[in-house]
Amino acid sequence: MKTTEPSISKKPTALITGASSGIGYALAKRFAQEGYDLVIIARNEAALTALATECQTHTVSVLIIAKDLTQPAAVQEIYQSLEEKQITIDVLVNNAGMGVWGAFSETAIEEETQLVELQIMAVMRLTKVFLPSMIKRQTGKILNVGSVYSYTPVPYQSVYSASKAFLLFFSDAIRNELKEYGITVTVLCPGITTQTNFRTSLATKKEKSFLTMPAEQVAQIAYQGLLRKKAIVIPGLVNKLYVNLMRFLPRAILASGVHWIVSVFRGFKVPKKG
Template identity: 35%
Template structure:
């Protein structure tokens, strides 16, 4: 695949952040869009924006943090007579704080969204790509995919899964001309920060607000989108968008696991305590 022109791309979590930026970029590159997220209002507004520029968009509202949601989305796409050339599994969320501060059902929803639904959508949409002899999947991981991150314990673990799954699927499907790539952005100025802290303590919310106020918001969603989509066409097996973020991928290669854990643990403990 060397172009997005005339391809149909499904973007999950398309209502805000990186997913929204990718939808806009893909439309500008000539792709037809299938957008999904929980917010119909936000999806409809994005669809109107894209259509206003001549793009083609289909909207399916689905909460992928719910069991069975991947199958429901797949059935809606098929019922509309659509196929998917590029699947972009962007939907996800995390929590920032002590492991015991959050309820098990919150973690269950995170695992459902970040792991189970992502896996389901790969399993559901990839066979048609194989049959067609072309297609691809972009799974949005995180710089946390490479490291254990205390105080973002479950989130970093789910993102490690995303990277491992993507690399293994890439190998399995290489001869089918179906490419799989993981994109592992670092801190991004998106809705993720708000989501990560919405059930956290006031201390954590204040810390995130301080980081944003100091301009420490990392990369923009637009930059992450552009670098990710370009890397996919270049057939890279993973990318860490943004300047300086690649260090997270290399730390485990130069430090022992114990030192990596101390590095990330000390860094995040400092943030949670301030």
């Protein structure tokens, strides 16, 4: 854990998980441009250090925390270290994510457990530890990074899509609990986003098309939505159309439709019985 400048500062502070690449990296740069001090978290310390150097041009303080958020003790350790440094979090960005692709009957439970630790448990833990101070100060912003898959059960990404649906429901619920304290909860639901390692691992052949959007543009739209206190931010017309279509279809039809699309475009097949 290292700081690139003294932590005593009057600027608001944004904590961003998964800041070492992709959407988190772009969001961190955006917040730095807007004059926020940063707490950036991910496992890849070298990438976080490179980001901190980039952000220095905006004369903000950046605290790097290299941590694996799938470890149950990680959040408490982060919280304690921030308490010791008297750093107050004004904006919490739960962005860190990972994918698990394949038929559920074939994927490794260890990977799915990690995904749940990262995209559900760590989000709950981080929200739990930073809310009391936000409530006390009667101000705060939370940005949870979901996906257009928050609205769809997705065969061959079953646990991933279910975790994104959790984020949406969880955020919708606590937003209403927190209204009276002046705390906003925004869910970002991107579609296919380029300039990310997530897409590299999925090996999307076509990086640039009308279906995709670069991480920097997604981050810009997310930042504006957060400032406008929007409940849901869906970047791009295609993604908005997709989500609205999903809203009107019964879930059973949705899942079988997405199953067909995924099977055709991704080549996944359910193993034959017998």
